[in-house]
């Protein structure tokens with residue numbers, strides 16, 4: 515792996531950490547901004563089970579569209595409050611494009627945030643049911659190595675991150691987020707109704723970009 519030519523829609527100086535899938539990227543017209551925020555503490559991560567809407571029945575971070583007049587971090591904070599009832603000192607760690615065949619002709623540009631602390635009391639909302647999961651000792655880009663540490667199992671008895679019930683590409687970038695590595699990426703999916711299949715992906719970490 516090394517400095518690589520980036521997929522269309524990405525810019526900067528990044529080192530490839532994971533890629534795969536078919537030979538060509540999907541075309542898209544424009545990008546729309548979304549956010550996704552995670553609370554990560556010691557050996558655990560906070561996820562939400564999506565009860566309705568886009569991505570229903572998947573576990574994910576808390577987030578949604580960036581509304582007009584908002585910055586991405588403001589939108590991330592608002593969505594975290596709306597969907598989980600908490601506030602947190604969010605820090606930006608990644609950006610990836612999500613493009614779908616059979617979906618809109620624009621790309622979701624998803625800005626990823628994390629925080630280690632939060633204020634307030636977690637609540638279940640109409641949209642999300644929160645749940646803590648044990649963070650694994652992961653090898654970046656190698657999902658099979660997701661082994662939960664003995665400490666995490668013994669102390670908190672949490673389930674491991676449910677990658678099989680998340681967006682298929684999450685297993686390639688969540689390990690980067692857990693280990694505080696700034697990243698960028700692109701994921702192209704095929705969609706048929708509410709079923710999404712990962713067709714092609716690329717993730718890289720920071721080479722020489724200011725964050």
Ligand SMILES: Nc1ncnc2c1[nH]c(=O)n2[C@H]1C[C@H](O)[C@@H](COP(=O)(O)OP(=O)(O)OP(=O)(O)O)O1
Pocket residue numbers: 548549550567568569574575576577578579612622624681683684701
């Ligand atoms: N591929 C992939 N991986 C990880 N996360 C996501 C995707 N695709 C996605 O859309 N997402 C994330 C990005 C956002 O956090 C949500 C989608 O936002 P949505 O819930 O539709 O936006 P809201 O503004 O909350 O929607 P409404 O409440 O207005 O319906 O999924």
